[in-house]
Amino acid sequence: MQLAGETMLYLQQQLPRSLVDQLIREVLDAYSPSHNALDLELNGAVKELKLIAEGVIQENLRYLSAFLFLVTDTTFETSVSGHGNGWHIDGTTKYVSGDCYNIWIPIYTSSNETGLEVITHADNLEIYEQLGNPLLTANVITKVKSKQLFNKLTRREDSDLLIIGNDTNILEISSKDLSIHSILSPSVGDLAIFKQNELHRGRHSNGVRIQLSIKFVTNHSVVDNAYYVKTAPKMLSKHGRLESHLIKELLGFRLNSCTQL
Ligand SMILES: O=C(O)CCC(=O)C(=O)O
Ligand SMILES: [Fe+2]
Numbered sequence: 001m002q003l004a005g006e007t008m009l010y011l012q013q014q015l016p017r018s019l020v021d022q023l024i025r026e027v028l029d030a031y032s033p034s035h036n037a038l039d040l041e042l043n044g045a046v047k048e049l050k051l052i053a054e055g056v057i058q059e060n061l062r063y064l065s066a067f068l069f070l071v072t073d074t075t076f077e078t079s080v081s082g083h084g085n086g087w088h089i090d091g092t093t094k095y096v097s098g099d100c101y102n103i104w105i106p107i108y109t110s111s112n113e114t115g116l117e118v119i120t121h122a123d124n125l126e127i128y129e130q131l132g133n134p135l136l137t138a139n140v141i142t143k144v145k146s147k148q149l150f151n152k153l154t155r156r157e158d159s160d161l162l163i164i165g166n167d168t169n170i171l172e173i174s175s176k177d178l179s180i181h182s183i184l185s186p187s188v189g190d191l192a193i194f195k196q197n198e199l200h201r202g203r204h205s206n207g208v209r210i211q212l213s214i215k216f217v218t219n220h221s222v223v224d225n226a227y228y229v230k231t232a233p234k235m236l237s238k239h240g241r242l243e244s245h246l247i248k249e250l251l252g253f254r255l256n257s258c259t260q261l
Pocket of ligand 2: 050200
């Protein structure tokens with residue numbers, strides 16, 4: 001199956017339970033509640049994931065980095081607090097020239113209203129062409145979040161989304177005209193693959209999701225050294241440490257209850 005130039009791929013229950021458990025063990029080993037580092041080693045489960053992604057994308061990949069985060073009502077509030085109501089391209093896009101794929105895997109979930117939406121390149125070609133590709137600094141302003149600002153900057157009655165691409169490329173559109181891929185109730189072990197420079201956002205309205213996003217770049221991509229400075233481990237705030245303690249506890253419970261089955 002080919003992904004490059006095609007669409008986002010979402011595989012339900014693609015990963016066998018033994019691989020997910022191994023992945024969670026590797027995440028727990030690499031994760032420390034005092035800072036935000038998650039240096040996964042490219043062996044074991046992560047190597048297995050790389051092989052799966054290479055099979056799908058039909059290109060050789062290099063591991064770049066991994067992010068682990070807790071999605072709850074409160075953390076979600078922060079991620080949708082801006083004008084864009086959560087829509088974004090990843091900030092690290094500007095440090096990578098070439099393709100960078102996000103492998104998105106929920107590794108814990110107690111919610112049936114949580115997930116991801118992606119405005120895929122392949123299904124919205126016209127929009128990405130007008131914005132300029134690759135998007136380096138896309139910003140989104142939504143009518144629902146910032147009505148006054150939106151009305152000030154736009155003309156069309158039916159539009160609800162303003163996407164600001166490279167420099168002067170500004171697009172006023174209606175989300176009805178977009179083809180959006182939605183995942184609204186993923187299970188642990190599901191897997192989505194999309195490019196980090198495709199507009200996307202998390203969705204959430206109850207319960208807890210622990211999310212692992214691993215980035216792989218294509219072999220010929222060049223990563224700016226500033227990326228490693230930007231993503232270097234930082235000490236967490238009190239709230240951040242609380243979140244990471246909860247992540248550790250919940251993942252630990254899941255592993256223990258699995259071995260007892
Ligand atoms: O899972 C989410 O809520 C957001 C995911 C995301 O933005 C990412 O993986 O880059
Ligand atoms: Fe993202």
